[in-house]
Amino acid sequence: MPTNDPDSAIPGPLTPLRAQLGEDGWLEELGPRHLAMFQPRGNTLLVEFEALAPLLRRKSAEPWSAGLARKRGWSTLTIVSRGRTWFRDPAVFDFFDDLTDGGFFDDYDSVVFAGAGVKGYAAAAFSVAAPGSTVFLCAPFATLDPNETPWEHRFRGDRSLSFGPRYGYAPDMVDAAARVYVVTDPAEPADAMHASLFRGPHVVHLRAHHGGPRLGARLEAMGLLDQLFSEAEQGTLTPQRFARAWRARHRDEVWLSNVLRKLDTMRRPWLQAVFAGAMYDRTGAASARRRLNEALARLKEEGKRPPAGREPAPDSDSGRLLLAGE
Known part of the structure; x- marks a missing residue:
């Protein structure tokens, strides 16, 4: 007015x-x-x-x-x-x-x-x-x-x-x-x-x-x-x-990525494998694939079982399995 x-x-x-x-x-x-x-x-x-x-x-x-x-x-x-x-x-x-x-x-x-x-x-x-x-x-x-x-x-x-x-x-x-x-x-x-x-x-x-x-x-x-x-x-x-x-x-990849970053600070590889695996299945995001493989590698080092049915995700370009740290 x-x-x-x-x-x-x-x-x-x-x-x-x-x-x-x-x-x-x-x-x-x-x-x-x-x-x-x-x-x-x-x-x-x-x-x-x-x-x-x-x-x-x-x-x-x-x-x-x-x-x-x-x-x-x-x-x-x-x-x-x-x-x-x-x-x-x-x-x-x-x-x-x-x-x-x-x-x-x-x-x-x-x-x-x-x-x-x-x-x-x-x-x-x-x-x-x-x-x-x-x-x-x-x-x-x-x-x-x-x-x-x-x-x-x-x-x-x-x-x-x-x-x-x-x-x-x-x-x-x-x-x-x-x-x-x-x-x-x-x-x-x-x-x-x-x-x-x-x-x-x-x-x-x-x-x-x-x-x-x-x-x-x-x-x-x-x-x-x-x-x-x-x-x-x-x-x-x-x-x-x-x-x-x-x-x-x-x-929403931004929301999913935010949660992934929070899980990074929690140092709970089993939970990170569950979440990153679900995110990778849904979006195919490289960040989810990397964190999934890192979490699975950490569980293996600690002698712990991974989430049921969860295996490392292959490199989307070559089909090669990504190792933790790559």
């Missing part, structure tokens, strides 16, 4: 962003470090948060949700930051205040706030502007306030930012939401601790084991976000439904 002519302040490098919005959309500067992009479509509004540099590097210069929004006929409001600001800016606060006071969110049957990581923090924090909304978060931060999260040692340079009182402590800001979905990887301790601070009967925790530190990107790469967002907006997303969708990880 721009308060002035938005195009008058848009510099040349942002032209790709303005061009994608068409005649009905608008782009507004929110101070020197943030932008707001709005694309009207249907009666569901998706509010998301982006960083400018990665956005401009995309071929289409579109937010990650653009395809989903077009497919679903959703309107989108995207807040874009120049750098890692955590969206802690009075200009952004005032913008959301104006939207609320002007009844902007009241024009929609459904409002969904979404984000991952730092952007998940922002999605949660600003969801308070639209009571009754749905909030979908991947590995969100609760705050960087050391009084609330003294165990958080990442982003030390950002601790000088003020995380209150306006739109501050994210777990409190989602209290007015109708539903809150928090996807996290229990194997990432710091992320899991942040996620545990989001509590209440309207909060649904969804566990993506070994999804890694960039969980939102992993879900996007697996092609799961369309389904998850649709079910979240409808209120039908449950831990059981998420678990079924998360089975797609068994076909």
Whole structure:
């Protein structure tokens, strides 16, 4: 809801962003470090948060949700930051205040706030502007306030930012939401601790084991976000439904490789042989073949039996069995 002519302040490098919005959309500067992009479509509004540099590097210069929004006929409001600001800016606060006071969110049957990581923090924090909304978060931060999260040692340079009182402590800001979905990887301790601070009967925790530190990107790469967002907006997303969708990880080589690397540090050759063998059977990946053969060689050295029916995998090029260390 721009308060002035938005195009008058848009510099040349942002032209790709303005061009994608068409005649009905608008782009507004929110101070020197943030932008707001709005694309009207249907009666569901998706509010998301982006960083400018990665956005401009995309071929289409579109937010990650653009395809989903077009497919679903959703309107989108995207807040874009120049750098890692955590969206802690009075200009952004005032913008959301104006939207609320002007009844902007009241024009929609459904409002969904979404984000991952730092952007998940922002999605949660600003969801308070639209009571009754749905909030979908991947590995969100609760705050960087050391009084609330003294165990958080990442982003030390950002601790000088003020995380209150306006739109501050994210777990409190989602209290007015109708539903809150928090996807996290229990194997990432710091992320899991942040996620545990989001509590209440309207909060649904969804566990993506070994999804890694960039969980939102992993879900996007697996092609799961369309389904998850649709079910979240409808209120039908449950831990059981998420678990079924998360089975797609068994076909995702990045996820499989992440688990393989974790098994490397555990020094459990029998377990590594089981997992690497299953991964090799499914994908034929060279990394799985190498680790399978290394694990089987180690079991042989230790005089232990390999998993039932598991034998060394041949070199895919020559049919020669690879020995450990080759």
